[in-house]
Amino acid sequence: MARRDRPTTAPVAATDFDAWLAATFRDQGSFTALVVLVRIAEPEVTPLVSTFLTIVGDEVDWAGIVELFKGAGRPWDGAVFFAQLDDGAPLENGEARARLRALEQRIRADRLVINTGDFFDARGRRLRVDEIPAN
Template structure:
């Protein structure tokens, strides 16, 4: 059965061809969302599925609850590594300042279902 992630990947690749995805793994411990690790992936096909992503993320050795993917599609193909690293560092800083930035990407739980960070009203 296809996950929301699988549908997203297939649609993004169909619309744009190869692209770079900036990826941020997070732990969710309400009311906090904590960034754990980040990387970038050059996507050159839509053959990988959510199970493949989980296997890849196992290498991080992090207990994660969500993964946000930020597709970099405006440059007509995967980014050069230096450019991808620079964009990832800028994204990490933005997320440290405001967790709602995670909603600008495509955010998935450990089952590949869509997630959204919601702002909590102060008491």
């Protein structure tokens, strides 16, 4: 008789974000996520606000992240996450702030920097920024 005290199949991620979080936590353990919320208005992606989060487990899902981002006080269309470690551990707050400010400057100078992170739309689906060819 098969044991029923554990699932017979792995849980299915509800969104691309959920799959990313589970894989990143599995591979890195606890980490700091630098996060930039953006507005997407074709053909532009505009940074709005940024923050950092210390991720200590994979229990949070996309719905929880969306609820958290309501505190930003402005509408947003996408969020880009940059997983960060310092000597295998989450960043100290001062280091996280410094890295976030440097990241903001890099994104303002070149939106393609977003592709070096993990970019998701407001429904938790993976996105990327494509360069528009000059006419």
